[in-house]
Amino acid sequence: MYLPTAFHDTDIERLQQQMAETRLAIVVTHGEQGLLASHVPLLLDRDEGEFGTLRGHLARANPQWRDLANGSEAMVIFSGADAYVSPGFYPSKAEHGKVVPTWNFLAVHAYGHAEVFSEPERLHALVSRLTNQHEAGQAAPWRVEDAPADYLHGMLKAIVGFCVPIRRLEGKRKLSQNRSPEDIAGVQRGLAASSDPLDNAVAQLMTQ
Numbered sequence: 001m002y003l004p005t006a007f008h009d010t011d012i013e014r015l016q017q018q019m020a021e022t023r024l025a026i027v028v029t030h031g032e033q034g035l036l037a038s039h040v041p042l043l044l045d046r047d048e049g050e051f052g053t054l055r056g057h058l059a060r061a062n063p064q065w066r067d068l069a070n071g072s073e074a075m076v077i078f079s080g081a082d083a084y085v086s087p088g089f090y091p092s093k094a095e096h097g098k099v100v101p102t103w104n105f106l107a108v109h110a111y112g113h114a115e116v117f118s119e120p121e122r123l124h125a126l127v128s129r130l131t132n133q134h135e136a137g138q139a140a141p142w143r144v145e146d147a148p149a150d151y152l153h154g155m156l157k158a159i160v161g162f163c164v165p166i167r168r169l170e171g172k173r174k175l176s177q178n179r180s181p182e183d184i185a186g187v188q189r190g191l192a193a194s195s196d197p198l199d200n201a202v203a204q205l206m207t208q
Helices: 012-019 064-069 092-096 120-135 151-158 181-192 199-205
Strands: 025-033 034-040 041-043 051-059 074-087 104-113 115-117 160-167 168-174
Touching: 012 074, 012 104, 012 168, 025 041, 025 051, 025 064, 034 051, 034 064, 041 120, 041 160, 051 064, 051 120, 064 115, 074 199, 104 115, 104 160, 104 199, 120 151, 120 160, 151 160, 181 199
Parallel strands: none
Antiparallel strands: 025 034, 025 074, 041 051, 051 160, 074 104, 104 168, 115 160
16 A cells, blocks of 8 residues: 555554444455455454454355465455545635645555364354344344254355454555645535535544
């Protein structure tokens, strides 16, 4: 990831928090079939390893798991809030007009080599944790044990689990830090006045 100094985020706790809050990550690998990417929910064990360990699963029919099994390095992308920044937000536009559109955003890239597994007990524990995490907000949370045992057995045979100890972690926090204080304030006001909740979220981030 291109990381200009002004936007490089090295706060591990903050990066891990963004990873934990990203509901659907993108797992990218490069193997015999070229680049492959899958959109998957992941678990983050923050205290396991230097930067944490990611856990998830892929469909056995998805050839990407073979890249992981064959030792291909995985890049996992966690996208945060983002917003279009109009040149009209900058007070400096009226002064000299030397402004162009840009984009403010948060992004985290995690890298590592995966362990692949298919033991039913490990898969059951993995999907139970994922289910409990995402069902927590439901009025009547569904549990893995609610499914018939024979059906669940067949579903577990159709997936492959993986865990990725994170060996390298990159964070980008592009929130107009390279602009003047007046322009930063103008962007924050412009995004705060937007009817788009994502714009409002970026405006809030700019005040932190």
